[in-house]
Amino acid sequence: MIVIRKYFFLLSTLLLCHTTINSQDIELSEKYKKEVISTLSKLMNDRYVFPDVAKKTEEHLKKQFDKKHFDQFVTNESFAEALTKSVQSINNDKHMKIMSQPPYEQPSMTPERLIEEKIYNLKRKKEYNAGFNNVKVLEGNIGYLDLRGFTYYKEGKIIADAYMKLISNTDAVIIDLSKNGGGDPDMVKYLCSYFFKGGVHLNSLYFREGNKTIDFYTLDKVDGTKMIDVPLFVITSKRTFSGAEEFSYNMQTQKRATLVGQTTGGGANPGGTNPINEFLSVFIPTGKAINPITKTNWEGVGVVPEIKVSSDESLNKTHELAKTAADQYRKKLKEFYTNTFINLLSKLENYDEVNSEKNILTTLKDCKEKGIIEEWEINALGYQYLMEHKKSKIAMCIFKANTILHPESANGFDSYAEALMELGNYDKSIKNYKKAVELATADNSPDLSVYQENLKKALQKK
Template sequence: MKKINLLLMHVLLWLSIAFSQASELNRANLNDTLFKQNIEKAIKNIILILEKEYIYPEKALLVKAELKRKLANKEFDKVSDWYSFIRSLSVILRDISGDMYLDIVEPHPSLTLEKVKRKSALNLKDSYIIRNVDLLSGNVGYIKVNYFYQTSNAKKEIFRALKELSMVDALIIDLRDTEGDSIPLAQYLMSFFIKESTILSEVLYDQQKKKKRLRALETSGNDKFKHNFPIYILTSSYLSSSGEFFSYTLQHLKKAFIVGENTMGIAHVLQNKKINNHISLTIPIAIHLHPATHSNWEKTGVIPDLDIAANLSVDAAHKMAKQYLGIF
């Protein structure tokens, strides 16, 4: 029940963000006149994108049929402004597909809603990928990951941090507040702990007709990290996207012990597709599958090995690491 309530909270948060953005858009340019040809063209473009890009082709067909039915029955004739059109389309897309990620939003080709919301809060002081590196008692290393954003110095920061901790006997990786959705950067970080060329994930795309394998990279890091080395990953209920990819992958490759809370459960790769100058379509275009489980963390989240409140996870992981090392 706790997990269901938490998931519902996240869905409502997502919806509130979407509608607040639509409201901002309304003040900006939704006073433009909405003509019948605007509606017909927008629906045609949405259908084309769904048929070409949507990861679930069978759902695309259902949405296409419903949009065409409503158009033929002139149900959109009742819609008189862009804001109402956005709201009407969003309801149709979600109701027919059952997909909470499928949405109509403000045009922004390169960023998802969540990324727009969080990116705006960044400033020069906290823009580093690694927020904190520390040495805890018992020679246990601690590293706090700030963001999974692909910046010019991102890989250098990770390399320097792990080099600084190269002499530790155990490692705690704190992802509780980690933001961002750079899969390549998560792939790079986990490659320090996995033998080169090991399959990390299979990404299904092109409506599940194609598959790309993500493998561990060559990192020139400390080789001892790749063997029987104790790693503890801290999670929270707000961890999503790349942070979940990192945690789930290492957990199921039996390379890390997860301490903390169930994560959000977002395994889809989302992209924004511009429909016209007024609206854009947020659409899942790919999804991860783990080579060992042949599944992912969608909806269930990454399930911790030790379920404990996020604010207690540092002490819990530190204690476990020292016990593993025989330090009491």
């Protein structure tokens, strides 16, 4: 009976604790609130990027507590909201926010609670989709990306690449950040890198801890197609905040995009979430942004768009601007392509024993780097000069250039070998036919038998 009574007492105690600990609607004691304010003050003093402001904020909280200001708030939700208003009235930092935890059902520090939290977080993660809400191509070949947040780089990169691929062939891009509350600065940097060459200094973050500054530069490469010259538009609103503001400010100060919408929220101080107790947590800014061009940031003032329109008008207005910009981009691209190909054709007009090979390679390399000619197109160009124009030496130069620009292409070496055979250079021809067979074998190419037959015929001719 003693054991049973002990068990019953323990069970009753746990049930009582569970009911007390997990209820978000109980009245909060004066002692509880005092402990929360004490812990919150310590966290601010230890971590807030501006320690003098943290001290003033602490003094204000204690004065309000002494004046019984917080007595009227009887739930963690209302208490958290009141604390947020109080701290922001002193530091004017919209990042610093006290939050109540989700109303979990299971007791804390139990396997059941761990499972409950895990399921909750997995559900949020799936629904959030790394912040990528929608992507589509609008009328006029305008890419549209609705981005609701910048998740952690390691999680978001692969999704970013997938979404960016879907708009990689558009003639203008709209990135809608009107409902984006920010996120990871590394993810901001990665998405920015799609629209810049590598090595552009976008932003710096200074952190109080360690008195260190981290610089953020665009990457040389992304796992997708860079859109360095494509017209870019960013939609902003008063809900655009933190990392989303950095993206907008980066684009604005670098004169890379046109911003359309409303002035953003005005939060430039990065940080992290810290637990106060089991029910409450606080986001504390531990650093500040420093733009390399303006030497300041958007804290408290927001990012002001070049074109101000209401939230209802933002998308339509941006789409109109993007269509006009896309038309101009296509005209510019047409002129660029025309001049580039005229230059290429001029190099193919006549064969020069000394300069043709070098000039053709240089010109084709330039075309490849500009993204206007691919391996198969160079190959087709070579056959045009070999078969139609009967200019075997020019064709040979084209095919050779293709093998240099695409050294893994079995087809390129096979075509080069054919031109060499046409010119009577049997030894060099056979060498390149063998290279084609070697590459095709390593690649398990379905055309291997074709290359083998071509090599066999070349050997017989010799």
